[in-house]
Amino acid sequence: MTEETKPFEPVIIGFTCNWCSYRAADMAGIARMKYAPNVRLTRLMCSGRLDPTFVFKAFAGGADAVLISGCHPGDCHYVNQNYKAMRRYHLMKRVLVQMGIEPGRLKLLWASAAEGQIFANEINKFVEEVRALGPLNWNADRRPQIADHVLLSVVNGQPAEAEVKA
Amino acid sequence: MSKPKFAMYWAASCGGCEISVLNIHEKILDVDANFEVVFWPVAMDAKYKDVEAMEDGSITLCLFNGGMRNDENEHIAKLLRRKSKIMVAFGSCACEGCIPGLGNFSTVDQLIDTAFTTLSTDNPKNLRPQTSYDAPEGALHIPTMNPMLKTLDQVVDVDYYMPGCPPESHQITAVVELVIAALQGSAQLPPKGATIGAGNSTVCDECTRKRNEKLIKAFGRIQFTHTDPELCLLEQGIPCNGLATRSGCNARCPSAGAQCIGCYGPAEGVVDYGARLISAFASVIDSEKPEEIDQILDGLVDPAGQFYRFNLAGSLLRGSKSAHHQSNGS
Numbered sequence: 001m002t003e004e005t006k007p008f009e010p011v012i013i014g015f016t017c018n019w020c021s022y023r024a025a026d027m028a029g030i031a032r033m034k035y036a037p038n039v040r041l042t043r044l045m046c047s048g049r050l051d052p053t054f055v056f057k058a059f060a061g062g063a064d065a066v067l068i069s070g071c072h073p074g075d076c077h078y079v080n081q082n083y084k085a086m087r088r089y090h091l092m093k094r095v096l097v098q099m100g101i102e103p104g105r106l107k108l109l110w111a112s113a114a115e116g117q118i119f120a121n122e123i124n125k126f127v128e129e130v131r132a133l134g135p136l137n138w139n140a141d142r143r144p145q146i147a148d149h150v151l152l153s154v155v156n157g158q159p160a161e162a163e164v165k166a
Numbered sequence: 167m168s169k170p171k172f173a174m175y176w177a178a179s180c181g182g183c184e185i186s187v188l189n190i191h192e193k194i195l196d197v198d199a200n201f202e203v204v205f206w207p208v209a210m211d212a213k214y215k216d217v218e219a220m221e222d223g224s225i226t227l228c229l230f231n232g233g234m235r236n237d238e239n240e241h242i243a244k245l246l247r248r249k250s251k252i253m254v255a256f257g258s259c260a261c262e263g264c265i266p267g268l269g270n271f272s273t274v275d276q277l278i279d280t281a282f283t284t285l286s287t288d289n290p291k292n293l294r295p296q297t298s299y300d301a302p303e304g305a306l307h308i309p310t311m312n313p314m315l316k317t318l319d320q321v322v323d324v325d326y327y328m329p330g331c332p333p334e335s336h337q338i339t340a341v342v343e344l345v346i347a348a349l350q351g352s353a354q355l356p357p358k359g360a361t362i363g364a365g366n367s368t369v370c371d372e373c374t375r376k377r378n379e380k381l382i383k384a385f386g387r388i389q390f391t392h393t394d395p396e397l398c399l400l401e402q403g404i405p406c407n408g409l410a411t412r413s414g415c416n417a418r419c420p421s422a423g424a425q426c427i428g429c430y431g432p433a434e435g436v437v438d439y440g441a442r443l444i445s446a447f448a449s450v451i452d453s454e455k456p457e458e459i460d461q462i463l464d465g466l467v468d469p470a471g472q473f474y475r476f477n478l479a480g481s482l483l484r485g486s487k488s489a490h491h492q493s494n495g496s
Contacts, residue, residue, distance in 0.1 A: 051480070052441035060482040067253035073454065078455070090459050091469060095444060098271070098470035100487030138483070138490055 010130040012065045013058040013136045014039040014123075017047045017082070020071035020112050027116030035120035036127040039067055046070065048081025052092050052108075059101065065130040067123070069109040102133050170226035170349055172201035172457070173217075174256075175246055176208060177232030177239035178266040178315060183257040184208045187333035193339045200346045201227065205246075217245055225249045227345055229256040229328075233266050234316040234480060238309035247322040252345070252355075255363070258331035260318040262431050262439075263479025265331075268471070269316045270478050273492045274311050298377025313493035317480045326356070328363040331429035331476060334415050337363035361434075364414030367432045369426045373408055373417035375399065381452035385465030388425055399425050400450065403465070405472055408443040428476050438482045440473030 016022040022043045028035065044050060048071025055066045067088055076082040089108045097103055107126050111119045176184065188194060197203075204225060205212045228250035234240050247253055254325055258264035269277055282289050299306045319325055328341065341363045345351035356362060365372070377398045386403045391397060399406040399420060406425035408417065412433045419426050432439040447466070452460050466472055484490070 052444040053438045056438050056441050056482040060484070084449050085456045087451050087453075087459050088445060088458065090456070091444050091448045091463055091466075094463060094466075095440065095470045095473060098468075098486075099483055136487070137494065138487070139494075 008131060008133075008135055010038050010064040010127055011062065012039040012067055012127065013054075013063045014041045014067035014069065015047070015050050015054065016041050016043050017049075017070040017077070018043055018045045020075060021047070021069035021076040021109070021119065023113030024069075024111035024115045024119040027113065028120040031116055033116060033120045035123050037126045038130075039123050039150055045152055046076065046078050046081045047085035048076070048078060050085050050088065052088055055092060055106065058106075059096075059136065062136075064133075064136045065105040065107065065126065067107050067109060067126060069111055069119070072110040073080060073104075075112065082138055101136065102130055105136065169200065169202040171204045171224060172197065173203075173225045173228040173246060173250065174208075175205065175228070175230050175232070175242055177230070177243065177260070177318075178235035179232030179257065179259040181208060182332040183229075183231035183259075186257075186330075186335055187338055189335040190339045190342070191335075193342060196346065197342055200300050200349070214242070214245070217242075217249060220249050222248050223251055225251065226349070227252045227254070229254050230318055231257040231260050233263050234260045234312060234318065234321050235266055235269070236309035236311045240312070240316075240321050240368055243318060243322050252325050253318075253322065254326045254328055255318040255324045256328050256428055257333055258329055258431060258476045260324075261480065262328050262477045263315055263317050263331050264429075264476050265481030267317075267477070268475070270314045270489050271470070272486070273488050276488075276494075277311075295357040295473070314485045314489050315479045320479075325358050327359075327361045329361060329412055329429075329431040330364065330414065332361055333420075337414055361412070364412050364430055366434045367413040369408035369411045369415065369417050369420070369430065372413045372415075373398075373420045374424075375420055377401070380450035380463065383452050384462060387467070393423065395423060405447065405466060407443060407472070408421060409446050410436055410439055431476060431480075439477040440470070440481055443473045444469075 016025055018070050025041055029103050047068060050068055068085060070082040071077065073082060083128050087109065089106065093103050093106055096106060174184065174187065203210065204220070205217050225246070228246050230246060230253060231245065232239065234243060255261045259266055265328070278294060281287065282294055283292065295308065297308055297310045330337065344353055348355045375398045376396050378401060378402050382403050384403050385405055388404050390406060391402070393402050393404060404425045406420065406427035407428035408420060410433055411426055411428045412430040414430050428439065432442070436442045451459060451462050453462060478485060
């Protein structure tokens with residue numbers, strides 16, 4: 001199949017917290033639950049660690065959507081940092097809409113360590129929603145290599161700025 | 167011995183940078199005493215062909231202000247880069263796009279429509295500018311607009327960045343003195359890529375207002391708010407950008423009772439200025455209820471404008487989706 005005739009597979013960058021949502025993803029894996037492979041997960045210690053820069057970088061690098069997930073309100077391992085993530089999510093969404101990015105491309109998902117099934121179901125749902133929105137095409141020429149590049153630079157904490165600016 | 171050569175150019179900018187250079191008062195005489203001004207369209211008559219005739223690398227110092235809005239801007243940026251030893255992105259427009267960079271929220275057609283059809287324009291025939299025209303004397307061309315405004319370093323290699331809208335005169339003086347001292351061998355220039363003529367910290371660091379814990383229940387606009395002159399503006403719900411903005415201006419605006427709008431650009435280590443501010447503003451909102459958070463955020467009437475006023479073209483996203491799609495033809 002050529003590049004043009006391939007069906008659109010959304011590239012989604014996901015951020016999980018170490019204590020709940022990553023455990024939920026782990027649970028889904030251990031339980032052999034099948035769900036869409038479109039989300040590339042990055043583990044942070046806490047959803048409160050999520051710098052909005054990560055989200056903008058993902059979009060700028062060619063991601064079609066971004067998932068932010070953390071512990072349920074009240075359950076945060078760091079007391080209340082997931083509320084911070086929630087407020088950032090609300091504000092980010094407003095800015096992204098002004099940039100012309102559909103609000104449906106940014107999702108906030110609470111998942112406890114026991115909610116592997118919910119996590120898998122929500123990802124399936126999200127992938128279909130993003131598929132319906134179509135490709136974001138922010139950086140059309142760089143899309144194929146995006147996911148790994150963004151992931152690596154986020155994990156290493158070293159923004160690969162030169163590439164983003166290129 | 168002939169004097170080292172100096173050039174200054176304006177691309178998509180307002181001319182304020184040139185005013186701030188002239189605002190260094192009698193220091194301008196030092197510039198004249200130490201440099202031969204070879205090209206400075208706002209101050210003296212010169213033609214592009216004169217610059218083209220110069221030897222590559224023959225201009226010692228080029229202060230380039232303005233963003234890359236059209237092909238003429240890019241052409242001159244590349245030309246001056248070739249002819250200059252030290253290329254300084256001078257002022258916010260060249261560094262990060264500044265106000266002209268806000269055009270990246272829109273497509274070129276939208277910008278032109280706004281300029282040629284809105285209420286303040288008398289254009290009964292609904293004309294639009296053409297980029298070329300066959301006159302009896304020969305073909306005429308005007309520059310073509312780029313789909314998006316670019317910063318100087320998105321087009322050419324830049325040696326130093328000098329932020330500010332415009333750069334403060336005392337900072338320009340310091341930089342001019344440094345370059346002169348370096349030419350005389352009594353000082354060293356900073357490493358390539360450095361930000362010069364500014365601090366390494368944030369505006370908050372220079373601000374003298376009192377700071378306590380920030381817990382915000384409502385954002386307000388400064389023109390409708392009575393503010394305490396002693397207290398941190400952000401604590402009073404005024405969206406002040408000082409916490410992500412580079413120091414160097416002596417916190418001029420907060421000292422004068424106005425919020426920092428971020429003209430000195432991202433502070434040291436900030437990758438995306440707006441993202442840093444989103445992070446900070448969201449952190450200090452005093453609510454854990456989604457509805458209430460939304461209500462508080464309604465007080466920020468134009469978040470993207472608030473966070474990217476000077477920085478859109480130099481930010482990670484660079485512009486809106488429509489501007490990008492026009493740019494990559496999809």
